Amino acid sequence: MSFELTKNAQVEIITIGDEILIGQIVDTNSAWMAKELNAIGLSVVQITSISDSREAILSTIDLAGKRAKVVLITGGLGPTKDDITKATLMDYFGGEPVFSEAQYEEVEKLFKSFGRDVSAINRKQAEVPSSCRILVNSRGTAPGMWFEKDDTIYISMPGVPYEMKWLMESQVIPALKSRLILPVIEHKTFLTQGVGESMLSEWIETWENNLPHHIKLAYLPSPGLVRLRLSAFGDDALSLSADLEAQAKGLYELVGEHIYGEGDISFAEVIQKLFLEKNLSLSLAESCTGGNIAHLLTEVAGSSAYFKGGAVTYSEELKKSILGVSQETIEQYGVVSEQVVTEMAQGARLKFGSDYSIAVTGIAGPDGGSEEMPVGSIWIGIGTPRGVIAKLHRFSTNRSRNITMASLSAFKMLRKAIHES
Amino acid sequence: MSFELTKNAQVEIITIGDEILIGQIVDTNSAWMAKELNAIGLSVVQITSISDSREAILSTIDLAGKRAKVVLITGGLGPTKDDITKATLMDYFGGEPVFSEAQYEEVEKLFKSFGRDVSAINRKQAEVPSSCRILVNSRGTAPGMWFEKDDTIYISMPGVPYEMKWLMESQVIPALKSRLILPVIEHKTFLTQGVGESMLSEWIETWENNLPHHIKLAYLPSPGLVRLRLSAFGDDALSLSADLEAQAKGLYELVGEHIYGEGDISFAEVIQKLFLEKNLSLSLAESCTGGNIAHLLTEVAGSSAYFKGGAVTYSEELKKSILGVSQETIEQYGVVSEQVVTEMAQGARLKFGSDYSIAVTGIAGPDGGSEEMPVGSIWIGIGTPRGVIAKLHRFSTNRSRNITMASLSAFKMLRKAIHES
Numbered sequence: 075m076s077f078e079l080t081k082n083a084q085v086e087i088i089t090i091g092d093e094i095l096i097g098q099i100v101d102t103n104s105a106w107m108a109k110e111l112n113a114i115g116l117s118v119v120q121i122t123s124i125s126d127s128r129e130a131i132l133s134t135i136d137l138a139g140k141r142a143k144v145v146l147i148t149g150g151l152g153p154t155k156d157d158i159t160k161a162t163l164m165d166y167f168g169g170e171p172v173f174s175e176a177q178y179e180e181v182e183k184l185f186k187s188f189g190r191d192v193s194a195i196n197r198k199q200a201e202v203p204s205s206c207r208i209l210v211n212s213r214g215t216a217p218g219m220w221f222e223k224d225d226t227i228y229i230s231m232p233g234v235p236y237e238m239k240w241l242m243e244s245q246v247i248p249a250l251k252s253r254l255i256l257p258v259i260e261h262k263t264f265l266t267q268g269v270g271e272s273m274l275s276e277w278i279e280t281w282e283n284n285l286p287h288h289i290k291l292a293y294l295p296s297p298g299l300v301r302l303r304l305s306a307f308g309d310d311a312l313s314l315s316a317d318l319e320a321q322a323k324g325l326y327e328l329v330g331e332h333i334y335g336e337g338d339i340s341f342a343e344v345i346q347k348l349f350l351e352k353n354l355s356l357s358l359a360e361s362c363t364g365g366n367i368a369h370l371l372t373e374v375a376g377s378s379a380y381f382k383g384g385a386v387t388y389s390e391e392l393k394k395s396i397l398g399v400s401q402e403t404i405e406q407y408g409v410v411s412e413q414v415v416t417e418m419a420q421g422a423r424l425k426f427g428s429d430y431s432i433a434v435t436g437i438a439g440p441d442g443g444s445e446e447m448p449v450g451s452i453w454i455g456i457g458t459p460r461g462v463i464a465k466l467h468r469f470s471t472n473r474s475r476n477i478t479m480a481s482l483s484a485f486k487m488l489r490k491a492i493h494e495s
Numbered sequence: 496m497s498f499e500l501t502k503n504a505q506v507e508i509i510t511i512g513d514e515i516l517i518g519q520i521v522d523t524n525s526a527w528m529a530k531e532l533n534a535i536g537l538s539v540v541q542i543t544s545i546s547d548s549r550e551a552i553l554s555t556i557d558l559a560g561k562r563a564k565v566v567l568i569t570g571g572l573g574p575t576k577d578d579i580t581k582a583t584l585m586d587y588f589g590g591e592p593v594f595s596e597a598q599y600e601e602v603e604k605l606f607k608s609f610g611r612d613v614s615a616i617n618r619k620q621a622e623v624p625s626s627c628r629i630l631v632n633s634r635g636t637a638p639g640m641w642f643e644k645d646d647t648i649y650i651s652m653p654g655v656p657y658e659m660k661w662l663m664e665s666q667v668i669p670a671l672k673s674r675l676i677l678p679v680i681e682h683k684t685f686l687t688q689g690v691g692e693s694m695l696s697e698w699i700e701t702w703e704n705n706l707p708h709h710i711k712l713a714y715l716p717s718p719g720l721v722r723l724r725l726s727a728f729g730d731d732a733l734s735l736s737a738d739l740e741a742q743a744k745g746l747y748e749l750v751g752e753h754i755y756g757e758g759d760i761s762f763a764e765v766i767q768k769l770f771l772e773k774n775l776s777l778s779l780a781e782s783c784t785g786g787n788i789a790h791l792l793t794e795v796a797g798s799s800a801y802f803k804g805g806a807v808t809y810s811e812e813l814k815k816s817i818l819g820v821s822q823e824t825i826e827q828y829g830v831v832s833e834q835v836v837t838e839m840a841q842g843a844r845l846k847f848g849s850d851y852s853i854a855v856t857g858i859a860g861p862d863g864g865s866e867e868m869p870v871g872s873i874w875i876g877i878g879t880p881r882g883v884i885a886k887l888h889r890f891s892t893n894r895s896r897n898i899t900m901a902s903l904s905a906f907k908m909l910r911k912a913i914h915e916s
Binding site (some may be wrong): 102105122297360371378385395475484 | 511513514515516517518519520521522525526527528529530531533538540541543544545546551555573608609610614616617634636639657687712713715716746779781783784785786787788789790793794796797798799802803804806807808809810812813816818829832846847848859860861862894895898907
């Protein structure tokens with residue numbers, strides 16, 4: 075038996091267990107699996123989360139198998155829930171329980187590392203239906219199981235993320251690649267900031283409509299950002315890459331000034347790369363973003379190589395004592411003003427001894443707005459060796475959104491200032 | 496038409512859009528919705544993610560409607576994808592497009608706040624099928640739509656989390672509560688920090704096994720925290736609350752020292768409440784947490800009433816110049832030491848003029864560890880009017896986890912210091 079999937083091969087993912095259905099955990103497994111499958115040219119067309127009841131498992135597997143060439147099943151294999159899922163799979167695919175010495179060795183090894191003996195309930199973890207090919211799990215007690223029926227592949231894996239990931243990377247992905255004839259697929263992702271999805275789509279409409287048939291565009295929005303992903307399908311990776319490059323040119327001509335990077339990286343990573351390349355240093359003076367900019371930068375490993383530090387100056391006194399903003403400026407112009415953000419940016423550069431600085435002062439909300447300075451009014455200043463570039467932004471009425479938008483807008487201004495220097 | 500759902504009413508969630516299927520975003524909406532629905536006595540039995548293709552939408556809605564009393568649909572309503580989902584819903588439920596003045600006003604208001612006119616594509620956002628009751632969305636352009644067919648309720652909402660949450664809280668949940676006969680359900684949530692799920696479950700095993708049949712316990716873990724949620728089902732809210740109070744006593748006797756609060760609030764909100772009640776002020780000196788503590792505190796509206804600000808002193812120079820840590824201390828004990836964290840905590844209190852302070856210095860990773868100070872070693876100091884309380888923590892090898900754990904552990908130490916003062 076061999077499958078030929080020359081076009082988008084269809085995959086479905088089924089997650090079994092109550093944790094997702096009661097909102098106890100967020101299903102991060104499916105997103106991770108979908109990304110990995112996409113990278114080898116497999117498309118996920120449906121993800122279904124169900125409880126570990128016999129009836130739900132049977133009907134969901136049956137429906138998925140009718141639609142998809144590959145069905146990946148995660149969860150429902152813990153020692154306490156073992157019976158339902160594994161027994162149901164055996165009913166559906168046939169066979170009888172067989173004991174796997176190879177898996178039992180892994181179970182024993184694991185228990186030994188905790189200084190404990192294998193209990194009866196965990197011994198059963200090493201049993202699988204004879205109708206499957208076992209995928210031995212050396213990261214946990216529950217093995218993976220590979221079934222085939224009516225031209226569809228079904229793979230059951232434990233739901234613990236790091237066990238599932240290990241099985242996928244070491245066994246499932248390689249086996250799928252050798253078992254299926256997959257299309258070649260190439261991606262190119264453009265990171266944009268500061269323009270909404272609808273405006274972007276208006277600006278690039280003609281370009282988008284003229285994309286060749288084998289190239290598809292996806293809008294991938296997240297708060298404050300839109301990723302544009304081009305995917306090219308075909309037979310030859312090199313020519314697909316060339317096709318993508320050609321289309322990229324057209325995109326840069328239309329919206330190049332809003333593209334801050336390519337690939338699957340964060341804006342903070344783009345900033346870090348830029349600062350390291352140019353051997354520059356950065357400091358911060360945050361008021362209404364309250365440490366979020368510092369947090370975004372320092373989430374990235376290696377940030378200490380260019381990021382010196384910063385001040386979160388929520389109170390007026392600290393704006394004066396730490397950053398050297400003058401009392402007169404605050405009195406004359408107000409604390410949310412071009413003059414104050416400029417002095418904050420200058421103060422940060424001087425006091426913290428950095429080449430560049432970001433300063434933010436504004437009204438994140440929900441309270442504190444006035445008629446001329448409503449909630450969402452935020453001044454951002456970029457301190458540079460040639461002076462401060464300041465701009466007033468008007469975001470939304472939502473505090474958390476304002477903090478995010480101000481942080482990303484600051485990165486955009488900073489990047490521009492460096493590129494134009 | 497009126498539904499009687501005296502027991503757990505069955506709900507299905509359908510998410511429409513490629514973002515989840517290609518692994519670009521994790522589906523956090525469904526978990527949030529499931530939690531909210533659980534809280535009013537509704538059970539989610541299936542979550543299905545599909546692409547915005549007409550065929551997938553039609554077959555999925557049809558299957559879900561046969562199984563569930565309530566079908567919640569999110570996504571697929573962005574201005575660029577509008578046509579498929581909304582048109583498909585109109586095909587399925589019947590009717591013709593009608594223009595909603597009320598939604599258009601919201602669209603206009605939104606565009607006006609950006610200083611722009613409404614484009615044709617966004618004008619169409621205000622159109623809905625005549626077969627639905629419109630749920631006006633004042634947080635975005637796409638309205639919610641409430642359909643009913645064959646004794647099942649179908650509600651379509653935009654996929655943008657904060658728009659969906661606003662619609663759910665302000666319109667969908669209240670409407671479901673008045674439309675359905677739901678069981679009386681009372682919850683009590685206990686927030687614990689610093690103890691893992693498996694250890695907690697061992698400590699409270701006997702108490703948990705002795706819970707009466709109408710009270711259920713759920714473990715809701717998130718990084719660094721475990722929420723314990725007791726849910727009581729019955730007919731009378733008052734007696735259920737009394738039952739929960741009685742069980743709470745037993746829980747506090749077993750693990751009271753790890754419970755930092757009750758309800759569905761964050762640790763930062765607990766800290767804010769405490770500081771406001773006692774009329775105290777706080778400042779920060781963060782090194783390896785890189786602004787995350789400041790960010791967690793300032794995410795909460797009203798934090799400026801007690802939080803003065805802080806310094807993110809990534810570099811040694813800033814630890815000295817901003818916080819007044821001495822060169823000798825750093826040389827003698829190293830930058831990750833009890834002595835340095837103590838001077839940082841003292842420096843923050845003095846320089847920033849606050850009653851209390853939090854100071855953190857450690858090795859977040861992935862690099863920078865040594866044999867005696869491996870990655871994950873983090874000193875936390877709490878500056879109080881009576882001196883500094885410092886403690887060395889050993890977390891994990893994961894940078895992001897270390898930052899989260901250090902931040903939450905600092906809150907736990909701070910809360911304890913204030914309660915014991």
